[in-house]
Amino acid sequence: MPEMPVNLNLPEVKMTGFKGAVAGVVSCMAMLSSLEASALPLTGVYRGEVYSQPNLINAYSEWLGHNVTMGQGHQAKDSWANIENPTWQLQSWGNWVRAQPGRRLNYSVSMFPSGQGSLADCAAGIYDFRFRALANNMVAHGLQNSIIRLGWEFSGSWMPWYSGNGKQASFAGCFRRIVTAMRGAQPSAGFKFDWNPNYDIATADLAATYPGDAYVDYIGFDLYDQGWNGRYPVPSGCTGSCQLERWQNNWNVQFAPALSKFRTFAQSHNKPLSVPEWGVNDASTTGGGDNTFFVKQMLAFIFDPANNVGYHSYFDCQAGDGHHQLSDGDNNGGHSFQTEFPNAAAVFKTQHAALTHPPPSTGTPTAATATVSAAPVTRGAAFQVASSVTAPSATTVVVKYEIRSATTRELVSEKAYTSQAFTAGQTRAYSTSFVIPTSWPAGTYRVDTLVFSADWSKTLHYRNDTLFTAN
Structure with missing residues (x-):
């Protein structure tokens, strides 16, 4: 998704070469071994709009060497019918979820269609009946326990439910109405609701758009390795330590302060964090390219128990506004795709395996x-x-x-x-x-x-x- 430039004057964390880049992950693994492993974040994936063949997620699991039990799907924004009862989508996801115990859907739910609604009307309860219908239809297709990204990326001006321009309170009210409607229609469904802006939302807007603890189960943020103000793309002749310094600088200036901001906010509300979308990004769309440092830092943050991340979902596809795919999964469920980020892909697999399946120490029961x-x-x-x-x-x-x-x-x-x-x-x-x-x-x-x-x-x-x- 497009992201706007940010200009943050914050202190840097100085890293020294490749050893410095790895140190954060090693430290995270040490902390992980000392805490209850049942708190590990759930790993999910977005493999494009694969509603007709969500088995593509199975190919991602094969590539990763880890049984990925959460798939992500996005609702359309074109009509109320595709919000209330997208049978073509719910049926396929229901089949995938029921095919294996423990699976669940991470579902991006639209607040209203583009050009056919408003946050004010939503906050007034005018759309309540539509979301009661959605809740009933999800349960009818076996999609209880779904994590619902309601009005996802609402801090982005490209979304119909954009919360800026003085609409912060209306967004919060709309969120409350929809959650109340869906829970009221299916009180035993176990739906979890993710309040999910982009990583660069202003601190003041975090509080202004927050609907209240009773309506939120996860506090999420989406983040892609894009850089502004000349930091990205990395020039073609800049390799080795030059490239690493660029990656580190972008992380220090743009991402580290944002992650700290979200961690503090989530802790203040006693809510787990989530990272529903994240990924490396190709240079042609202002990305850092094959950025191994970004992948290490993201996984270190996600799996550090101090950050209390409930789940994360890698955006493993080649989108129109940026390339992100690490896996070898093709569009037919096979393994013929060749990623343009081979080093980042290798680091992702290695570090994910180490963090989710650490080998027992010598002499360990x-x-x-x-x-x-x-x-x-x-x-x-x-x-x-x-x-x-x-x-x-x-x-x-x-x-x-x-x-x-x-x-x-x-x-x-x-x-x-x-x-x-x-x-x-x-x-x-x-x-x-x-x-x-x-x-x-x-x-x-x-x-x-x-x-x-x-x-x-x-x-x-x-x-x-x-x-x-x-x-």
């Missing part, structure tokens, strides 16, 4: 895949979860089970075994009875098995590969 006694589980009835933990060396640890929703990651129940002493090479079995209350919806759940140090200060092992159905 490991857990076997957990099993669930009933298939399917009946809500309100007891079922057993069993696994075992093996410690290569003598140690004392905490072993913990968590039962979570596979779609929302919300905690249902937990059991911890403290002060578990192991001799070298010992394997100990753990079996626990759980009940999923009937107040929780039928659907897919998962077992998280965690091993902590005895004082709970470090996560030594984590796995969440046991999924089960509860009726």
Whole structure:
């Protein structure tokens, strides 16, 4: 999406060469190992408007070596019919979501069609019935638990629901009305709402357009590696340290202050952050090109637990206003596409794997895949979860089970075994009875098995590969 230049007079973070560029990611990985891994951000992707064949996301998963369970789709802005009931879109996404437990849709929802509505009318409730219809239609197609990017990129003047020019309060009112209408129509659907401007929104507008904590589940920002005021594009003869210095300078001046601004704002409202769109950008559209530094910094920010990022979605396509695709996925679900960003692509895959599947330290206890006694589980009835933990060396640890929703990651129940002493090479079995209350919806759940140090200060092992159905 187009972004406007910003001119920020803020202090630089001085980096020194390639080692400096990598240091942030290494530090992030160290922090990650000391915190509960179940807080890892959800990884999603946008592969273009693939509503007719969302299986293209499966090809992205194959390329990344990671099961991507969140796909992103955008509503059209041309008619109310394509907002209230885009059957052609909802049906295909519903099929994709239902094909595998734990999948969900990240859905960019229009507030009104271009030239056919206003924020003031929306805030007055005139469109409420249309969004009640949308909620009903999403549930009818099995799209409960979707994350809804309502009026996405509203700080951009190219959007019909642009919040500038004195319309900040009307935008906030419109957001509240739509959330209330959709929740009222489907109170058990589990919709989550993302309040999602662009990264360069003015600080004053953050507060002026915010609809209130009761209406927001995520605070998001979109960010692409574009640079202004002569920083980008990088001249063709500028390579090596010259190129890295350009990349670092653009990050320090343009992006680092914005990320700090959003982190502070989200923390002040006790909300998780999201990065619903981000990507490298080709030089011909004022981008940094094959920018490995940008990818490292973004992944470091996203996976740093201190930033509390709930999910991120890479914009993996060649858009008309900028090229961003890293994967080899083609438009037929194959792997014939050749990216123009090979170095950034390699770094993305390597760093994502390291951050989502860090190798256990030497001597670290490991857990076997957990099993669930009933298939399917009946809500309100007891079922057993069993696994075992093996410690290569003598140690004392905490072993913990968590039962979570596979779609929302919300905690249902937990059991911890403290002060578990192991001799070298010992394997100990753990079996626990759980009940999923009937107040929780039928659907897919998962077992998280965690091993902590005895004082709970470090996560030594984590796995969440046991999924089960509860009726």
